[in-house]
Amino acid sequence: MGHSFLRKSLAVAAAVGILTGAASAQTIKIGVVNTFSGPQASFGEMIDRAFRLYIKLNSDKLPPGVKIEIINRDDGGANPDKAKQLAQELIVRDKIDFLSGITFTPNGMAIAPIATQAKMPTVLVNAGTSVVVTRSPYYVRTSFTIFQHCVPLGTWAAKSLKKTFILVSDYAPGHDCEEAYSSSYKPAGGEIVGVIRAPVATADFAPFLQRVKDAKPDALMVFLPAGRTATAMMKSFVDLGLKSSGIKLIGTGDIAPEEELPNMGDEAIGTISMFHYSAAGDRPANKAFVAAWRKEYGEKATPNFAAASSWDGMAMMFDAIIKQNGKLNPDKSIEIMSHFKTDNSPRGTIYIDPETRDIVQNEYLRETRRVNGELQNVEIETAAVAIKDPWQAMQKAKK
């Protein structure tokens, strides 16, 4: 009885599907596994806002009759089992055409097998561990990799800062950054005078920084998880007199996130960070992006790197939809997205490396400054142009 009921309901569903299809109003569904709750919830908002803003401003470019629907699901943070269930449901139940979001690497790892199984074109807009994009041929990444930041940072630092102390969070991305920085810094003549792997949950950085201070390096290279501990680190850096003793604070953009700058105050001024995006970037595309963002979400709102990646990720999905005129084929979609290129990203020129399906972008050296009374990460140099993920190259070299 169960079976016949099931068959009937499927038949009804199919009939409805045909009818709506015939009406030529086509809805393309994008399933988003994202983080809206828990301590990392700010990602969810950034990504969702970027998606919706792009759709709002660009829906006229879609083929006639095509509409985009976003279906959000909350994974609550790095919860692979939950993320996988949500992705599975989006695919099976909601019959989505694209999967996106994927804030955290473990979640991306868990979803990969079903993305492959379901041939689901998936756009990673945040997870930053190099290996994750290799887990499925249906993965494309618009975000970044840790190696992309930390390798150029090492290259740049070696030019003027001869001795570095490294402080990274003691988890996989932190270890990646430590490795990446050393790989370019040491061959260029830099000396690493100490490494501290601090527990991820560190609240008080004073003891670590005291040791850094005692080691008297030229630079302190810091990698922390995005979004919560940077302010505490920055305060201790100044309080303990590291800044006044001339040690340069350098790191990825995570040590001076736009949303935390107001809380940091003048302590943050002079911080050097390597990142793929700054809201203060003066490219016209970025100025337009930030202006649109503020118009939509208020004068005080500022988009961050996750917003930029998501904006570009949506642009990429639009590209695939437009090029196929709304008649989507997963393999075709992946093919198109793997060759995506734009000069109009808020990040400048970006493209996808067809071989790795990974992002190729510029890395900007920024310095935190006060501009018109507002703290900004001012891009002072394009440190790397069209950099591919160095990790992939290193893996190849190993083989």
Next chain:
Amino acid sequence: MQAFASSLVSVLFHGIAYGMILYVISVGLSVTMGLMGFVNLAHGVFAMAGGLLLSTAMAKYAVPFPLALLLAFVVVALGSVVLERLLYSKLYSAGELAQVLFTMGLIFISIAIARQLYGTQAAPVFLPDYLKGQINILGRDFPAFRVVLIFISAIIVVTLWFGVERTRWGAMVRAAVDNRDMAQSVGINTNRLFMVTFALGSGLAGLGGALGSDILPVQSTYPLENLVYFMIVVAVGGLGSLSGPFIAALMIGIADTATKYWFPELGAFLIYAATIGLLLWRPQGLFGVRS
């Protein structure tokens, strides 16, 4: 050798600062747990509230720092009385499980409220200029704020101990911790005693949360993230004791700092392992009146 001595001074300094804050926050927990036998996992909520109050008062209403500290103490103490009368007091004899669940519920609620009001970022605390920078003591530079923090905490500790040793209230608390039934039978109004003590303990937590916002940044998940440390102080120090948690807090503060300084790769291992060892050696804590 001199380098080692110098680093030892640093470790002790930061360790004591951290330990002092842990103590000011946790002492109330030790006393209420010893006095009322209440497993209050939500003690950190009061500390968070203190920190958020301080942040708001200073950032929004430009309240000077000392006044904001006082405000944190008073408001949290008063707020805790309301909770105590309405909810806590109903569960004094309800058994551990009910207390654990109730206080977990409080934690969840407070996290949600804090996030709604303050977002996920740490609440900003902009110290006045006179607390910034370095103070030179005996030829060494120390961060000014931490010096002040140790100083204020020391005053609080001395006042508290003096209060418990010399006042009628203190005598009643000590009597009731020793033997609640006895205290009741000699005419101590334990209801009021509990309320006042709870308020004081929570107020101190609020003060500690505010004072320590530099060391333990205040954000919405604060009560959960720091729960283990507060509990360790109390469990290791011993329930119902004033001096036990003091020594435990200093030990934890210094040990934690020393690990971070010399063996950062050990992370929190050492603290947890030491806690487990200590509790197995003395299940009632170092100076516990009861387990």
Next chain:
Amino acid sequence: MSAPALETRDLCKQFGALTVASNINFRLEAGARHALIGPNGAGKTTFVNMLTGALPATSGKILFGGEDISQMAQAARTKRGLGRTFQITSLFRDLPVLDNVALGIAEREGVSLKMWKPASSYKTIRDESMAHLETMGLAAEALLRVKDLPYGKQRLVEIAIALGLKPKVLLLDEPAAGVPSIESGRILDVLADLPKDIAILIIEHDMDIVFRFAQRITVLVQGAVLVEGAPEEIANDQRVRDVYLGEGGHD
């Protein structure tokens, strides 16, 4: 002469500076009906707790049938045949009366670690529990929860549990405390009918019960044995009278 059922030698207990038992030397002969009396706070319950192992003694020895059990855990002492009841009823209040008794029998019989067959299928345990309840006149209440029983009957359950352990020595800590006098008569009848081979030590305030039941009486005052003797000796002992009169008589 065979070893006494239970004996203590120089048993002491101190809580900090407070001495609650000092050099207690005590013998409970096999099959004895012995009472332990003394004013409030004399240390009677502390003494019982040390005998059963609920409290460790500070110094001294406890011998059970001649064997030194001073260092033994409470459960092991129970297994050897040292049973007790509690002063304040300490029952499984939410469980049926029958189960209160059966749990002890199951421990005695060593079936508590059986994990597969339902407890209710262990007929012998069930039948024996019922037999003890019948002895206590509680057969009709076997399936009620203990907390639904009147207080006097709860005291009877206490004794039924103790009997279920088939003790060689039974320590009764105020079996009739708080029981209305009608029902305390029942308790007394039950006690009188207990098998003769069980040595019984009763702690009791009710002197009627003590004098009707006991063949020997030990008087404990401030943690020390004041005097021991036959009931009539105790009744006529001036020191005992002083102690009790000084207290304003017993209740």
Next chain:
Amino acid sequence: MTRTGSYSGHARIGIMEALPWIAAIAVFFLLPDYLSLGARIMIYILFTLSLDLILGYAGIITLGHSVFLGIGAYAAGILSVKLNINDPFLQLIAGSLMSAVFGLASGAVILRTKNLTLLMLTLAITAIVYEIGNKASWLTGGADGLPGVQVNPFFGRFEFDLWGRTGYIYCVIVLFVVWFVVRRLIYSPFGAMLTGIRENTPRMHALGAPVYQRLLIVYTISAGIAGIAGVLMTQVTQSVGLNVLTFEVAGDVLVMLILGGVGRIYGAFVGPVVYMIAQDLLAKQFPEYWSFGVGVLLIFVVFFARGGILGLVDKIAARGRTP
């Protein structure tokens, strides 16, 4: 009704007890789109059931039960990824054993204590194991998780599929077997004895029960069952993340059990079903209110419904019976 081994009651399986299984089968046919959520619910029921054994029956309060879920989960993951052992049943047995051994070892140490000290020790041990999981990234993948877990098709035929059918059936069958075993255990003299410990530990001492040894046994069994839940989670997700070792998961499972009802076996069924469906429906619409809601719910249960949902059902049923 509190379900408990009893010398005075009976242990027949009632009609109502078939309900969960009828529901499980019905879901398979009627809600084929919900099977992956269904499988996760089954896993959490298993996990909650293991907690009910020690909390509901033996009265041990723990804030670190996730450690056993995590050890089972990582054991299965490491077996597959590092040792290439992909037999599902071998993983199941190995994971459960690992977890049980850890339960035995840690229980032997901590069960000598009680109350707050015990609570703290459960927390501290879980925190340490979490740290190890994070640090030993060569073995566990650290914070990136351990992906690429392979599970051979069951009996050489049934693979995990996109719809989650195989996973669902597998989880239901494992749960059924464990449920049957746990039910026997609860109704056995051992279960009756556990209830005795929960109700009145000093009295059990006086009855001659070596309480510590008994607690250790049940703690080990519970750890083994939680380990099974962990293995299932790894197998169904085909990867493992550090989240299985967090305090959050330990807290979640506690909430689920309390919500369903403690010491009733079926509380462990009702709690996760209600909690996870509510989370699935509400958390995505009102993520910011979710933890607020859970907090209010907990307090409500403590003050007004100590027996959880099943306790409320009992009360209503009792009211219906007495006119």
